[in-house]
Amino acid sequence: MNEMTTVILLGGLMGLFGGLITIPVNALFNYWSKRDELEYSLKLESIAKQRELLLQHKLEMERRGKDKLIDQISKRLDNLEKNLSHE
C-alpha cells in the first residue's frame, strides 16, 4: 500500500469521526427545538386564556354600563313623574 492510499484512508477515517461528533450536536439541537415548541404552545395557551378573560371583562363592563344607563333613565323618569305630580 503506497503512502497516498494510506493518507486518503486516514482522511476518510478522520471524516467519519468528525461526523460522529455531530450526533450529540444534533441531539442538543433537537432538544432546544422541542423545548421552544413547548414554550410557544404554552405562550399561545396563555395568550388564548388572557384573550378569553379580556373578552369576559369587556362583556361584564358593557353589561354594567347598560345597567347603569337603565338605572339612570329610571331615576330620571321617576324624577319627571314626581315633578309632574307636584305640579
Next chain:
Amino acid sequence: MSETYLFLLAGAIAGLVASFIGGIILYRNRLRIHLRLHERVEQERTALHNDISEIDKEELVETDAGKELMHLSQASIQQFGYAREDVTTSLKRHNYDLLKQIDEHRKRLAQTEERLGVMAALQQESEKRLENLKKENTELRLANSLKNSVASTNSAQIEQELRITLEEVARLQNQLAEANMRFIEAETEGITVFTEELLQTLSSTLQYVDLLLDESTGNLNPMQRNFLETVKGSTTRLHGLIEDFIQVTTLRRRTSAAAHDSVDLHLFIKEVVDETGSQIRAKRITLNVDLPENADFVYADREALRQILIRLLSNAGAASPLQGTVSLQVQIKAEARKEYLLIQVSDTGGGIPPEDLRRVFVPFYRAEDVPARGVGDTGMGLFIAKMLTEAQNGRIWVDTELGVGSSTYNVLIPIARDTPVNVNAGK
C-alpha cells in the same frame, strides 16, 4: 509528513461539514415551523398587550375576569420575561396611551355636550308642558270653584222654585183651557140661539105662506100661486139647512156618546121608514126592507141610529129616479167577540163617478146626474151620517157601480146584544 496532516485535517473538516449539512437538511422543516411559531406568538402577544393597555388597571380590578387577567398577565411576564422593554419603547407606549386617553376624553366631552343639548331640549319641553299644566290647573281650579259655588247654592230651593213655576204654568194653562171652553160655549150658544130664532121666523113665514096658498085670505091668480110656491120651496130648503146646521153644531159639542138604549130593531126600522115614507111615496119608489130574524133587541144610540138611517134613506130617495128602487138591509155581524150592526142602503141613482167618490161625505156634495134637488135635500145628509157613525166608533163607506147604476151606502156600528156597550172604549 506535513502533507499527511493536511489531508487528515481536510478529511475531518469535510466530515463535519457534511454532517452539518445533513443535519440542516434533516431539521429544515422543524426550523421553519419554529420561526413561524415565534413570529405568531410575538404578534399575538403584541396585540394582546395593546388590548390590555387600552383598559385602565383600576377598571380591570372591578371584575373577576379582569383580576384574573391581571394575575395571568403578570405571571406570563414573569414566566416568559416580556417586561423587559427598553426606556424608549416604554415612553412611546406611554405617549401613545396618553394620546388615546385624550381622544377618549374628547369623545366623552362631545357625547356630554350632545347629552346636554338633548337635556336642554327636554328641559324646554318640560317647561312648556309645565306652563300648559299650570294653565289647565288654573282652569280646573276655576271650574271647581264654579262647581263648588253652584253646589253650595241650595238645590232644594231651586227645585222648589221650579216646582212653583211649573204649578203656575199648569194653573195658567188650565185657566186658558177653561176660558177657551167658555168662549166656545158662549159662541156656540149664541149661534144656537140665533139659528133657533131664525128657524122660528122661517117657520112662521112658512105658516103664512101656507095660509096664502090655502087662499084663506083671498083668491090667488096663477102667477101669484107660482111665486108663492117658489117662496115656500126656498124657505123650506133654508129651514132644512138651518136644522142640519144646528144638528152639526150639536154633534160637534158632544163629548161622549149618547145613551145606550135598548132598540127593538123591527119596530125601530118601521118607524124610520114611516118617517121618510112621504118622499119615497112622492116619487113612487119601491122600498125593499130586509131585517135580521135573530135580533129583536140591541143596545145602541137610538137617536144617532135614527138620524143615520133617515139621512141614508133620504139620500137614496133623492138620488133614485121616479119609480126607482131603494133597498134597506140590516144585518148583525160578529167578529173577534164583538158584534156590529151593518146597515146597507142601496139606490138606483145611476152610481157615482170614481172621481167624485172621495167627495161623497163632504158637505154640500151632489153628484151631477142626480135628479133635480128635492125639498129637504141639503147636501149635508151624508156628512151628518158620517159624523154620527164615527161618533159611535163605527165606519161608513160607499160601494158604487156606475155602469149598473146603483150605489150602496154601508154603515158598520158596534152594538151589544146583552149588556150596553161603551162605544167610546176604543177611542
